[in-house]
Amino acid sequence: MSNALNHIRESAWRTFEVDGLPSSRDEDWKYTDLSRIAAVLGESWWSAEAGEAVSADDYLIPDLNAYRLVISNGVVDLAASEIPDAITITPLAALLQDDPDAAVELMLDDSDAPFASGVTALNSARASDGYCICVASNVKLDRPLHILHLSSGGAAHIRTGITIGNHAELEIIEHFAGSDSAAGVTNSLTAIRLAAGAKCEHYRLQLESGKQWHLGRVEVNQKADSSYTLHAVELGSALSRVDVVDDLNEPGAESELNGLFVLSGRQHVDHHTRVAHEAPHCRSRENYRTVLDGRSHAVFNGKVVVAKGAIKTDSAQSNANLLLSNRAEIDTKPELEIYNDDVKCAHGATVGQLDKNQLFYLKSRGLSEEEAKQLLTFAFADELLAKMKSRAVRRYIERAAFAKLPNLSGLEGILV
Amino acid sequence: MIKIENLHVSVGGKEILKGINLEIGDGEVHAIMGPNGSGKSTLSNVIAGRDGYEVTQGSITYKGKDLLEMRPEERAWEGIFLAFQYPVEIPGVNNTYLLKAGVNARRKHQGEQELDAMEFMQLVKEKAKLVELDQSFLSRGVNEGFSGGEKKRNEIFQMAVLEPSLALLDETDSGLDIDALRIVAKGVNTLRAANRSIVMVTHYQRLLDYIKPDVVHVLADGQILKSGDASLALELEERGYDWVRAEAHV
Numbered sequence: 001m002s003n004a005l006n007h008i009r010e011s012a013w014r015t016f017e018v019d020g021l022p023s024s025r026d027e028d029w030k031y032t033d034l035s036r037i038a039a040v041l042g043e044s045w046w047s048a049e050a051g052e053a054v055s056a057d058d059y060l061i062p063d064l065n066a067y068r069l070v071i072s073n074g075v076v077d078l079a080a081s082e083i084p085d086a087i088t089i090t091p092l093a094a095l096l097q098d099d100p101d102a103a104v105e106l107m108l109d110d111s112d113a114p115f116a117s118g119v120t121a122l123n124s125a126r127a128s129d130g131y132c133i134c135v136a137s138n139v140k141l142d143r144p145l146h147i148l149h150l151s152s153g154g155a156a157h158i159r160t161g162i163t164i165g166n167h168a169e170l171e172i173i174e175h176f177a178g179s180d181s182a183a184g185v186t187n188s189l190t191a192i193r194l195a196a197g198a199k200c201e202h203y204r205l206q207l208e209s210g211k212q213w214h215l216g217r218v219e220v221n222q223k224a225d226s227s228y229t230l231h232a233v234e235l236g237s238a239l240s241r242v243d244v245v246d247d248l249n250e251p252g253a254e255s256e257l258n259g260l261f262v263l264s265g266r267q268h269v270d271h272h273t274r275v276a277h278e279a280p281h282c283r284s285r286e287n288y289r290t291v292l293d294g295r296s297h298a299v300f301n302g303k304v305v306v307a308k309g310a311i312k313t314d315s316a317q318s319n320a321n322l323l324l325s326n327r328a329e330i331d332t333k334p335e336l337e338i339y340n341d342d343v344k345c346a347h348g349a350t351v352g353q354l355d356k357n358q359l360f361y362l363k364s365r366g367l368s369e370e371e372a373k374q375l376l377t378f379a380f381a382d383e384l385l386a387k388m389k390s391r392a393v394r395r396y397i398e399r400a401a402f403a404k405l406p407n408l409s410g411l412e413g414i415l416v
Numbered sequence: 417m418i419k420i421e422n423l424h425v426s427v428g429g430k431e432i433l434k435g436i437n438l439e440i441g442d443g444e445v446h447a448i449m450g451p452n453g454s455g456k457s458t459l460s461n462v463i464a465g466r467d468g469y470e471v472t473q474g475s476i477t478y479k480g481k482d483l484l485e486m487r488p489e490e491r492a493w494e495g496i497f498l499a500f501q502y503p504v505e506i507p508g509v510n511n512t513y514l515l516k517a518g519v520n521a522r523r524k525h526q527g528e529q530e531l532d533a534m535e536f537m538q539l540v541k542e543k544a545k546l547v548e549l550d551q552s553f554l555s556r557g558v559n560e561g562f563s564g565g566e567k568k569r570n571e572i573f574q575m576a577v578l579e580p581s582l583a584l585l586d587e588t589d590s591g592l593d594i595d596a597l598r599i600v601a602k603g604v605n606t607l608r609a610a611n612r613s614i615v616m617v618t619h620y621q622r623l624l625d626y627i628k629p630d631v632v633h634v635l636a637d638g639q640i641l642k643s644g645d646a647s648l649a650l651e652l653e654e655r656g657y658d659w660v661r662a663e664a665h666v
Binding site: 355356357358360361362363364365366367368369371372375376378379380382383386 | 464465466467487488489491492493497498500503504506507508509514515517518519521522557558574578
């Protein structure tokens with residue numbers, strides 16, 4: 001192992017040992033308590049063993065014509081993957097063994113920066129596999145890339161690095177799923193670098209089992225005139241915390257972050273997003289919606305930072321929440337930090353229940369109370385899914401969300 | 417078709433309707449006129465089954481059944497239709513499929529076979545022509561981004577598709593320019609039938625220039641103060657409502 005790699009691994013591990021996991025005393029983790037993880041997964045929870053591996057065939061997205069990368073319990077499964085020729089894809093395990101310096105450069109290069117949290121430090125210390133994906137300049141992959149992360153419990157620390165060259169385009173579907181044969185934790189960090197004029201459409205679908213803890217981080221670094229779109233969907237897991245950090249570093253960069261949570265039971269999902277306008281003439285849009293049933297708890301913290309030189313910034317953020325149960329809870333906090341006057345920034349958050357006038361309108365046209373409620377709930381969620389360009393992904397998520405909201409089967413086709 | 421007897425209705429503890437008696441026969445068109453705040457909209461909302469209205473006395477019998485016992489959707493299945501004064505926007509819910517669900521829920525309730533997609537689309541296209549509704553409106557969200565006039569036309573289009581026995585048109589003429597009014601009126605007139613009764617709630621005579629009622633009622637202060645034929649509407653337009661009040665309270 002190279003010295004540089006060793007150094008990073010060791011210092012990350014030391015950071016984790018000293019700091020441990022973030023606690024609810026930390027403002028950023030106020031609502032999300034990871035302290036029970038050891039009680040669920042054991043004292044050495046970060047190396048908990050997985051159950052019997054599941055088959056990728058059971059987790060494919062119908063009608064999705066895509067290349068496929070499969071990671072099973074944190075290990076790349078090349079046999080189950082279909083890798084495109086047009087771009088370079090290297091499993092992290094191979095880099096760590098054969099070319100550690102490249103691994104350092106491409107995956108773990110932020111050694112001087114402080115780790116965002118103990119979770120990130122742990123990921124740097126323990127990441128054993130993942131992908132390094134390079135799309136050369138001007139290349140546009142002919143099909144999307146479906147990255148299927150399968151878990152059957154246990155701990156998996158996965159690091160994915162994606163570099164998209166000048167004016168290149170990539171559509172990726174990061175899809176987390178698995179069986180509930182054992183409890184587990186997924187610790188995934190995906191870093192995406194977009195060169196000038198590059199485009200990335202990023203679906204991040206979290207449909208893990210109800211016994212899984214999901215810890216995710218997405219770091220995006222954008223150069224001039226690049227465009228990044230995220231569709232983050234949270235349907236699964238017992239607890240999920242995802243941090244999205246998007247830096248608009250050069251003029252003309254654009255980003256759109258869309259998030260949808262549909263939660264029931266005692267599910268807990270927390271997204272912290274941070275969009276940094278570092279350069280002039282950048283545009284960001286953020287739209288998060290949650291539908292909360294049972295005793296579920298959602299947290300949305302959306303921060304937009306506009307630097308001093310980032311004039312003509314155009315930023316808008318909205319967060320709308322629908323509570324179906326009086327025991328469900330949402331904590332929402334939009335935050336704006338603006339260091340110049342020449343900007344256009346809007347944000348707003350709403351928390352509500354179903355609209356009585358809409359309910360009555362639907363019933364007066366012959367829909368039952370139950371149908372009307374389900375339909376309005378679904379229409380609220382589906383407005384966000386309508387932003388997805390991939391019809392196959394949209395239908396897949398619709399069906400999965402439908403399944404969490406019973407009694408909608410007779411309404412197939414009713415959505416715009 | 418419908419018989420309302422001594423109907424008293426309160427909203428938030430305040431009595432709005434104070435003993436309404438009204439009977440509408442099969443195929444009849446009635447106009448209910450009256451000043452603002454007289455309880456006109458309350459009456460149509462109570463018939464359609466909207467929440468928030470407390471019936472403290474009296475009864476409504478519809479096709480021989482106790483209407484007040486029925487849920488709003490049951491009333492729709494039994495053929496009651498309310499054209500809303502303020503049609504509600506429902507983004508994300510497809511206009512056509514809402515109607516398909518409504519039509520089929522009613523057919524199911526009546527023991528008829530549900531329409532398949534082809535049959536339904538044929539029905540919808542034919543009815544859309546009736547109110548000169550552009551095809552593009554069919555696939556949009558319910559009333560989403562429609563202008564005031566388009567919303568009202570959409571209500572009459574829905575009425576045409578749902579083919580009710582009793583249609584309540586709540587201020588359907590308000591907010592319509594003269595061309596839109598003509599189109600809406602033409603649609604309603606086409607839908608007049610021996611087995612379909614229509615109640616028009618309105619402030620103004622002008623709708624009645626296009627849709628001639630069999631009976632005109634004056635609703636003021638929560639009561640029907642006077643009923644007459646179409647000529648009563650003209651008289652009201654000319655003389656206002658005060659003389660009716662004066663006459664009634666003598």
